Amino acid sequence: MVWPAILRLAYPPPPSVFITAITVIGGVGLANGGLSEIRGTHMKYSKFWNVHSPVREARVTSRTGMLAVYMPAFVAGAASFWIFPAGEGLRFLLLRAALTLHFLKRVLEVLFVHKFSGFMAVDSMCVVSLSYFFFTVNSIYILYLSRHFPEPSIDLTYPGLALFLIGVAGNFYHHLILSRLRSAGGNKEYKIPQGGLFSLVTCPHYLFEIIDFVGLSFISQTIYGFVITLGTIIYLIERSYATRRWYLSKFDDFPRHVKALFPFVF
Template sequence: MLVSILLSFSFPASTSLFITALSVINLTSSAYIGFSEVRGKHLLYSKFWNAISSESGRRKGEQIILSSRTGMLFLYTPPFLVGLASFVLFPLQDLRILLLVSAITLHFFKRVLEVLFVHKYSGGMALDSVIVISSGYFVSFASMIYAQYLTQGSSEPPVDLKYPGILLFLVGISGNFYHHFLLSKLRREEDDKEYRIPKGGLFNLVICPHYLFEIIDFLGISFISQTLYAFCLTLGSVFYLIARSYATRRWYLSKFEDFPEDVKALIPYVF
C-alpha cells in the first residue's frame, strides 16, 4: 500500500544501479551523521568547529583549519558550478528538468552570495568536515540532475507536484535567507565573535528557523524532481537537520542561562 502511494508521486524507480545504490547511501549516511550529531560527534563547522572529535581522538590544534568563509565557499561552489554547467552541457528541453536545474543553481548561488556578503564568522572549519560536506553536495546534486535526465521518455507521475514544488522552493529559499540575514545582524562588526541568542522572525519560537526553511527548500526541489532519488536525498537531509537543530538547541541551553525554555529546536511548539 505504502509503495503504491509513493509510486503515485514519483517516476518509476531508476534502472541505474549507480543511482539506486547512491539513494540508499545518501539516506543511510545522512541518518548516521544526524545520529552522531545527537550523540555529540559534530561536523566541525559553525559553533561546533572547535569540538574535539571523540572518534579520532584529535584536538583542534592537530587538525587543518580553514577560515569559515573559505570553507563555506568550498562547500557551495562545486554544486553551484554543476547546476550552471548543466545549462550548457545538456539540452534542457523538458520543463521539469529545466525547473530542477534552475532551482539547484539558484539554491547554491544564494549560498555563495551569503558566504561572501551576508554571513559573519566566529571561527574556522575543520578540513575533514569541509571535504565530507563538499563532496556530498557535489555528488548528490550532480546525481540528482543525472537521475532526472534518466526519466526522459518515462510517463509522468499520476500526481504532478512540480508547481507546488516551485512554491515550496521559493518559500524555503526566502525564509532561509531572511533568517540568515537576522543571524548576521547579531554581530555588529566583522571581528565580533560573540554568540548571542537570536531574536526576530521565527527565532522567537525555534532556534533553527533557517534549518526549517532549508527543509522546505529541499522539499520543493524534490517535488519538482519527483524521482525516488530526490525524495531519498531530501529525507536524509531532513534527518540530519533535525539532529543538528537538536544539538544546536542543546548547545544554547548549555551556554546561556537565560535561554527561553519554550523556544523549540526546529518546529514551533512541537520540537
C-alpha cells in the same frame, strides 16, 4: 500496495545498481550524520567545534571553507544548462534552475551576508562539498534518465516550486537576522537570536531549509530526491536539537518555550 502508491508520486527508479546504491548511501549517511550531532560528534565548523582541540589538524578560514563547500555544486548546476540540450521539459528546466539558485544563494551569503570569525577543518570541508556536488549532479542526471518514463499521476511540480521559493526566502531572511548578531572583525561573542521565527524555534533557518529541500524533491519527483530530502530532514531535526541544547547550556536566560525546529511541537 505501497509501491503503486509511491509511483503515483515519483518516477520509477532507473534500472541501475549504482543509482540504487547512491540513493541508499545518501539517505543513510545523512541520517547517521544527524545521530552523530546528537551524540556530540559535530561537523568541524561553527560554534560546535573548538578549533584548539584537534592537534595539527588542517584547517582553513570559515569563509574560504564555506565557499569551497558551495561553489562546486553551484558550478555543476550552472554547467548543466550547457551540458544538457534544451527541450527536455519544464520539470527538468525548473530543477536545474532551482538547484543552481539554491547554491548561488549560499555562495552570495558567504560573500556578503555571513560574518565569520573561526576556522573549518579541511576534512569536513571536503566531505560536505562533495556531498553537495554529488547531490546536485545526481539529482539532475537521474531526472534526465527518467525523462522517457511515464509521468507520476500526481504532478507536484508547481507546489514544489512554491515551496522551494518559500524555503529560499525564509532561509535567507533568518540568515540575515543571524548575521546581524555578529559584528565584523572577528567577534566570537554569541547572542540569543531574536526576530522572525526565532521567538518560536531555535533554528528557523533549518525549518526553511527543509521546506526548500521538500520543494526540490517535489519538482524532481524522483525516488532519489525524496530519499535525500528525508535524510536531510532527519539530519536537520537532530542538528537543531543539538543547537537548542547548546543554547540552553550557554545561556541561563534562554526561553524554555522556544522549541528546536517545529513551532510548539519540537
